[in-house]
Amino acid sequence: MADSAGTKYDKYESMHALSSILYAQGNIIDAERVKDQMNELENEIRGDELQQKTILIEKKFETGKKEAQIKLQQAQLQQKNTLNYLLGGTAFSAILIGFFGYRNYQHRQKLQQAKIDELETEKQLTVTEAVLKGEEQERTRLAKDLHDGLGGMLSGIKHSLSNIKENLIVTPDNMQAFERSIDMLDGSIREMRRVAHNMMPEILLKYGLDTALKEFCAEVDLSGALHVQYQSIGLANSTIDQTISVTIYRVVQELVNNVIKHAAAKMCWYRCICQSS
Numbered sequence: 001m002a003d004s005a006g007t008k009y010d011k012y013e014s015m016h017a018l019s020s021i022l023y024a025q026g027n028i029i030d031a032e033r034v035k036d037q038m039n040e041l042e043n044e045i046r047g048d049e050l051q052q053k054t055i056l057i058e059k060k061f062e063t064g065k066k067e068a069q070i071k072l073q074q075a076q077l078q079q080k081n082t083l084n085y086l087l088g089g090t091a092f093s094a095i096l097i098g099f100f101g102y103r104n105y106q107h108r109q110k111l112q113q114a115k116i117d118e119l120e121t122e123k124q125l126t127v128t129e130a131v132l133k134g135e136e137q138e139r140t141r142l143a144k145d146l147h148d149g150l151g152g153m154l155s156g157i158k159h160s161l162s163n164i165k166e167n168l169i170v171t172p173d174n175m176q177a178f179e180r181s182i183d184m185l186d187g188s189i190r191e192m193r194r195v196a197h198n199m200m201p202e203i204l205l206k207y208g209l210d211t212a213l214k215e216f217c218a219e220v221d222l223s224g225a226l227h228v229q230y231q232s233i234g235l236a237n238s239t240i241d242q243t244i245s246v247t248i249y250r251v252v253q254e255l256v257n258n259v260i261k262h263a264a265a266k267m268c269w270y271r272c273i274c275q276s277s
Helices: 008-025 028-088 092-167 172-199 202-207 209-223 242-263
Strands: 227-233 267-273
Touching: 008 028, 028 092, 202 209, 202 242, 209 227, 209 242
Parallel strands: 227 267
Antiparallel strands: none
């Protein structure tokens, strides 16, 4: 399923689980073979991360080019201002021509300033986009490390404790304490998965913004903290950039949390409308 969906992280997680199972069964050869395949897949994932970092560097280079263009436009504008002073000292016979020239110059100056403003806006948007992508990539990396690293270790410990439990003869009191320890370990695993999900929801990356918002509202509704109704119009079949999708998801998340904390409301109705430009 991971191969067909093209999700390397899911494939890595499945191979990690398979390796742990093979080790637990004592099948060292197959476990090492799966582990070698995991290493190859991890190298591919690192390569993808390197490619994303390269994109960020290219964005910074584009920002530098925009700044150079702005400086050039400002220098040209200053030169034209100097020319304006020279025209003011010409003879009276050229005043009429200078007047029309000045009007024309004012028009070009406005266009020039508008272009400078446009370049400045593009530069700010480029920087903002790079920052947002960097933050989301860091969230994705941390969520993956929690889920694959710490999650795998905790699951392996639970599996080992379960095997030890079946082969030990202990008193009822010790058995009760052992069961409590396993329950605490289960709680730790659930909490770790919850934190990883909040940092970067896998359902958003796999199935898109509409499904992720619907699932989030359903979870809040099932928790009993707030009755939430969700409705989307034109969002299911829309293609939205991942950075924008993550930003919208975070905004909705914050709005619903604020309603729960501060509004003392019993019901929240959220409608998401998507119109193609």
